Amino acid sequence: MLLSKKRLAHIVFESDDRASKAFDLVLLLLIFGSIIVAILDSVAELHLKYGRIFLVLELAFTLLFTLEYVLRVWLTSKTLKYVISFYGIVDLLAILPVYLSFFIANTHLLSVVRALRLLRVIRILKLGRYLAEAEFLRESLKASAAKIQIFLFMVLTIVLIMGTLMFVVEGPEHGFTSIPVGMYWAIVTLTTVGFGDITPVTALGQLMASLIMLMGYAIIAVPTGIVTSEMARRRKSESLEDLKSCTFCGFDRLDRGDRYCRNCGEKRVNSPD
Amino acid sequence: MLLSKKRLAHIVFESDDRASKAFDLVLLLLIFGSIIVAILDSVAELHLKYGRIFLVLELAFTLLFTLEYVLRVWLTSKTLKYVISFYGIVDLLAILPVYLSFFIANTHLLSVVRALRLLRVIRILKLGRYLAEAEFLRESLKASAAKIQIFLFMVLTIVLIMGTLMFVVEGPEHGFTSIPVGMYWAIVTLTTVGFGDITPVTALGQLMASLIMLMGYAIIAVPTGIVTSEMARRRKSESLEDLKSCTFCGFDRLDRGDRYCRNCGEKRVNSPD
Amino acid sequence: MLLSKKRLAHIVFESDDRASKAFDLVLLLLIFGSIIVAILDSVAELHLKYGRIFLVLELAFTLLFTLEYVLRVWLTSKTLKYVISFYGIVDLLAILPVYLSFFIANTHLLSVVRALRLLRVIRILKLGRYLAEAEFLRESLKASAAKIQIFLFMVLTIVLIMGTLMFVVEGPEHGFTSIPVGMYWAIVTLTTVGFGDITPVTALGQLMASLIMLMGYAIIAVPTGIVTSEMARRRKSESLEDLKSCTFCGFDRLDRGDRYCRNCGEKRVNSPD
């Protein structure tokens, strides 16, 4: 069957009728499929056993993704904008390496390029669009973003100072080989992850580590406090929905208990008394 | 003494009179006993010393549990429904392996089967029924379930992407032997557990690890925020439910205890006195 | 100067005049001193250098604590009650081992006894009495205690089941030598401590570990939610202090906005209108 370009564009970019919904669904399945193949192929045993099958599947997925990419580039009204957009680049990175890998002899470079194709997992972010419910969380986080940024800035300051001090106190011989490594350790510790790959050995180092740990213990409360109070605020504003409106001036922010409209001063019909 | 089947069923499935309460209690003690025996038997030294006693006890428990299982199957009106229910399967798994282990020669298979019988610890969940107080927590969690699911979905997306990137960056030679392992590491890190069995070695890897740790530090706030604000809401709604309204002026913010409307001064109908 | 037994008892047990306050202070300093000595003495290098001095100091402290103990036993009206009380036993454990150590030849037993004397650090809990401010926290925790208990019960159930499953899946060859060890690992993981002394090696084990970690991540919110909402509630009830009382019936729970007493129905003096 033949489709007008306009119709095609609608199917590809919208999702409001059967055809476009189907297109989205198929795309989702393809993304999932390619990710699962990539995951399985990364397991040595499976790669040895089914490497060939995975390769075929991967090429198939790549062809389909290429088709999608070409379609998008061809159909979109603002081609450039899409190509240089985040998803545009991700979509390209998901297919380009596979083609490049054919023209590369150097085995090391080849492995790098082949690794790059795994970046297609990032396309899973496209699913986000289909989760309306995720809004609440995203907004809560966005609303708190400013505060969280400052918080992270504070954390990084502590990390910088502590990382440097530990580098000075413990030194390379105890694994704190440089300030960046010290900062890495400080983050591992402050976030209470505590891998234990690098640990203070000297008494002074352990004392300072204890301080930073207690600090982390005390300030881990801050982001929680921010997000929680933010969410509580949202809930309240939502609960404002049972507001009444004035039958005269239509002012719509009256509480149940109001006896006179606080906007026009008219006595409210079915007012408490 | 002889019991009608109806009476037996009542004793087994209800818990509203002495006999049925006693049945529940005995069952609880048996479950606890069998679990304790299983735990002790799993300790090598104790197994060597008291292995025989444990075996006897286990057989005794198994017989009793078998009796219970048969009773339930025989007495329940909807046998199939019970048999294929979660607890039905757990109850069966708690006894079946012990019997199977008699007919198995293959030592390896035997050990597997014997291990399976430990699944009877899951029967401890039956105690949940006896904790009315647990309701509050369970409901708070259930009410937040939807949000927590989305949250976990977000987390898993981060885990998938980060796990893949770390696999690409660090590679098998540093313990990131496959994407699933990389995802395992990402979960270990994002949840701030940080075993340290696998840790980034390259500078880039440590940088990315730092990012994921700070991310985890920032988003650990989200589930807390969800549950906390949910609990706060519950408290409030509970304390709001017992607001009364005046039958004269309709003022609707009276406490149960008010004897006169605090707005129009009218004596309340069905007021406390 | 000679003191009546009554006066002495007052000094020892009360803390409302200069003498008794001084007694408390001296006691505090002694407790701190003995703890610091114990800490320093536990450091091998310091023990070698200043072992003798520490020993002398320790004996001095012991004598003084003995004097205090005897005083308390002699002065208190209900001797037995004190002796078998928590602090009574702690006070005794703080001095007894030192005396015992003189009559013990067996070196191993000796070291155990000498170790026991360190239990005197527990006496630091006595300071709690002097922190009125600590009340708020203690009460918040106490008020939430019931919920937290149930929460811990839930956690322990998860720990029991997960510990057993990991013992079954990973087995002794991977460090999960028994169910108790498996439960220890489950606690280490669920609380996000993650020592890494025992870690899953098999794919299935790592998958289950991931589940328990995400679970811990989701339910770590619960205790926080409990305590936070509890604290919020407290604050609010505190803020109820700006309540008005009726000038007729003295009913003291009127809101600022009430125009008639909700208890006796009288129009309020300086009522809003």
Added chain:
Amino acid sequence: MLLSKKRLAHIVFESDDRASKAFDLVLLLLIFGSIIVAILDSVAELHLKYGRIFLVLELAFTLLFTLEYVLRVWLTSKTLKYVISFYGIVDLLAILPVYLSFFIANTHLLSVVRALRLLRVIRILKLGRYLAEAEFLRESLKASAAKIQIFLFMVLTIVLIMGTLMFVVEGPEHGFTSIPVGMYWAIVTLTTVGFGDITPVTALGQLMASLIMLMGYAIIAVPTGIVTSEMARRRKSESLEDLKSCTFCGFDRLDRGDRYCRNCGEKRVNSPD
């Protein structure tokens, strides 16, 4: 161009006109620059390659910081107060070591002195002044400081007791070489960092470790609760401050925007219009 001392002082200490703002900016860039150089120089490879360049840059920064320090000392009205102030000492520590390092032969002492100069990272705290937004967080933390202090005191008590008990139970042969080390371990565990450099081996030790972990799990809620409820309170009080009251009926729950009293219907004096 020639500047009056007064003018210079203004440029150095204020930040309200172009010149002084420029001075601040330049200073910020210098601090950042010196920190970045220090960080890069701490990386062995980079030090070998670019050591000379870093040295030159460092000397340049040091000269400029010296100039700044001299300026501040010369210009400030209360010299001594600045010199012995926190930032005064930090500023000095940022330059002194570099000069000292020229007059020191002893290589070990030299390395120590050279390490000290890294303390200049602490100057990053000066940036704090430029973050007005950080106020909210700082105040929330300050307001909760008292409670957090008590909380930390509680934590330290638990740490002292647990550290001692673990030293008694596990002993030096399992890495708990002294009470301070035991306390270090207790902090690592209670804060859920869990490095794993020291872990309990005996059954009793693991049991006690489990207890302390669950304790930490339950009390990690406290600081969060404190800060969160504090933040919530702030929000509310902020949103309450702008409530107005009616000049006729005294009804005191009017919003700023109300034009008529919602209780008596009177037009508000100084109402919006």
